[in-house]
Amino acid sequence: MLNLILKDLLVQKKSLLFALGYCFFLVFAFQSMEGTAPVAATIAVVYLLIQYSFAYDDKNKSEIMLNSLPISRKDIVLAKYLSVLLYIGLATVAYMFATLVIKMINIPLKVQFLSLQTISISFFIVSLMASFYLPVVLKYGYLKSKMFNIVMFLLFFFIPMGIISLNQKPGFSLSVNMSLKDAISWSNWQITLLVIGFSLLMMCVSCFISINIYNNREF
Amino acid sequence: MRIIISNSSNEPIYMQIVNQLKELILKDELKAGYALPSIRNLARELQVSVITTKRAYEELEREGFIETVQGKGSFVAAHNKEMLREKKLSIAEEKLGEAVLFAKSLGLSLDELIELLQLLYEEEE
Amino acid sequence: MENILEVINLRKNFNKFALKDISFTLPKGYIMGFIGPNGAGKSTTIKLIMNLLKKDGGQIKVFGKDHIQHEKEIKQHIGFVYDESHFYDELTLDETKKFIAPFYKSWDDHVFHKYIKIFQLPLDKKIKELSKGMKMKFSLALALSHDAKLLIMDEPTSGLDPIVRSELLDILYEIIQDEEKSVFFSTHITSDLEKVADYITFIHEGEIVLSMAKDDILDNYCIVKGGIDLLDTYNQKAFVGIRKTQYNFQGLIDCREKVQNLFKGNVIIEKPSLEDIMLYIVRGKQYA
Incomplete structure (x- = not known):
């Protein structure tokens, strides 16, 4: 299974570099929208890597080959879900790297650093996106789910961005944040863990559905 | 060991192999105990299917020309000298028969034929 | 086996x-x-x-x-x-x-x-x-x-x-x-x-x-070729597939022994290739 995950990285090693470059770009582009850059970067990079991994499978019709090897279909699906987690990690590292570099060479930019809050927000959004997208792409393949894919990207990229930036507006942000914190009087850590836990649960349910779908897939 | 397969011949390929191997054995070119190639090896060499060579060997075995030892392969059978001679004699008979038939069609008499045969026989010596 | x-x-x-x-x-x-x-x-x-x-x-x-x-x-x-x-x-x-x-x-x-x-x-x-x-x-x-x-x-x-x-x-x-x-x-x-x-x-x-x-x-099937005048409704049925022209016919028969009875040696018999067999069967079915 590890092999399947590594293979997905290997076929898109060019996109990995691209992803890093993209992080630099986003740090720059989103600097005026408070709190959005780290989230946008994570979502965009993960989205990109998921897309590419399926696009390469589709372009080479490699699923015919994969499913002719002694690999169970369950493992192929699991590998895709685990890859998503790995991509989140990679995106986070790439963003951290980008911000550090910018900071170190003293480029006069308003750099937004990662915070517990942004990490949990992006984790949640990416998980939600993957949980919807993977069952669809595993059922219909990359090309046929292209339309769904575009709609999904718009939904999961721009709406959260809008909310976050709205959230950052003084009055609104404070009221929402404060009321949440007051209501459950938990620490940031606890909220982060809750969000991540919930996201993982969502992925598990989605994964379970995907395995069933993929088991009946024909090539 | 020389075997030539013709694809245009009307004779089935396995029979071509059988007949040519028989001839080699009768002419003593393949001596008793000679290890024949495996059916798979022969199939590759002759570019025919394994079933074809397998059939040929089975036929030769049935007629007592070769013996197959499980796990060791096939060998030219150690035949009875008498039987071999008989088989060779029958070939000589058959060929002479053809010659007689041909001679008759030309209108040669028995005496003329004998004379011709004598000449040829002595020439060979 | x-x-x-x-x-x-x-x-x-x-x-x-x-x-x-x-x-x-x-x-x-x-x-x-x-x-x-x-x-x-x-x-x-x-x-x-x-x-x-x-x-x-x-x-x-x-x-x-x-x-x-x-x-x-x-x-x-x-x-x-x-x-x-x-x-x-x-x-x-x-x-x-x-x-x-x-x-x-x-x-x-x-x-x-x-x-x-x-x-x-x-x-x-x-x-x-x-x-x-x-x-x-x-x-x-x-x-x-x-x-x-x-x-x-x-x-x-x-x-x-x-x-x-x-x-x-x-x-x-x-x-x-x-x-x-x-x-x-x-x-x-x-x-x-x-x-x-x-x-x-x-x-x-x-x-x-x-x-x-x-x-x-390959031993069973054979290609039979002959003049068109040799064909009649009876012997035509024996063919798996047949191609007729103005002068002659050639077709595939699935049993060598049948040929002798049907045509009494007035035809040419040839060994078919796998392709011949495939073609005659596919076409024979189309025209049947």
Whole structure:
């Protein structure tokens, strides 16, 4: 299974570099929208890597080959879900790297650093996106789910961005944040863990559905 | 060991192999105990299917020309000298028969034929 | 005789095409050619065997075991070569090998490198840089490096030149020197199989027309040629397929013995090729 995950990285090693470059770009582009850059970067990079991994499978019709090897279909699906987690990690590292570099060479930019809050927000959004997208792409393949894919990207990229930036507006942000914190009087850590836990649960349910779908897939 | 397969011949390929191997054995070119190639090896060499060579060997075995030892392969059978001679004699008979038939069609008499045969026989010596 | 592959009443329905309860068996140690025109159901059958398609009925047994219940175990011992490579264009041969090899328990790197050498394949090149023939050879090298007991090939020679095709035949002879190995080989180019195949299974419009030893087929069928005046309504029925012109006819008859009774030696009898048999059966059915 590890092999399947590594293979997905290997076929898109060019996109990995691209992803890093993209992080630099986003740090720059989103600097005026408070709190959005780290989230946008994570979502965009993960989205990109998921897309590419399926696009390469589709372009080479490699699923015919994969499913002719002694690999169970369950493992192929699991590998895709685990890859998503790995991509989140990679995106986070790439963003951290980008911000550090910018900071170190003293480029006069308003750099937004990662915070517990942004990490949990992006984790949640990416998980939600993957949980919807993977069952669809595993059922219909990359090309046929292209339309769904575009709609999904718009939904999961721009709406959260809008909310976050709205959230950052003084009055609104404070009221929402404060009321949440007051209501459950938990620490940031606890909220982060809750969000991540919930996201993982969502992925598990989605994964379970995907395995069933993929088991009946024909090539 | 020389075997030539013709694809245009009307004779089935396995029979071509059988007949040519028989001839080699009768002419003593393949001596008793000679290890024949495996059916798979022969199939590759002759570019025919394994079933074809397998059939040929089975036929030769049935007629007592070769013996197959499980796990060791096939060998030219150690035949009875008498039987071999008989088989060779029958070939000589058959060929002479053809010659007689041909001679008759030309209108040669028995005496003329004998004379011709004598000449040829002595020439060979 | 032990059977490596058994297909029993296999059925698959599509919108415009169906595989209609097909059956055949491949004994251990032999090569079976799977022939038929394009669209006859060859690839469908192979995809069903590999569980890439889901069957609607029937049974498939590989090495005597159900192909779905024991799928992973069976695939450990199947080598596959398809008409396209389906490997990742972006990876090099070496990277592809490193990805594939760990899935097989009995992967043997020595064997792999032996074939890489024989086939003269450049390990550091990307798959997309290979010619079609080289891709096929690379697939074959991978298929032969994990001690496969059954080699499944779907149109491996389509689009290849005669030289590469003849090289493939030599390799097939090499493979079956080992009595444990069997080959299932689909193609619409029947001349590839004329020599090497032990059994022929002929599929047409989703049905098996015949499945038997190649020698039996070639010995039984014959091409009959003669003047058109020799034909009458009775003897015409004996033909599997026939082509008539103003002056003469030629056709395929499925039993040599019949010819003598029907035509009393006034005709020319020739050995058919597999292609002749395929053509006359396909066309014969069209005009029937």
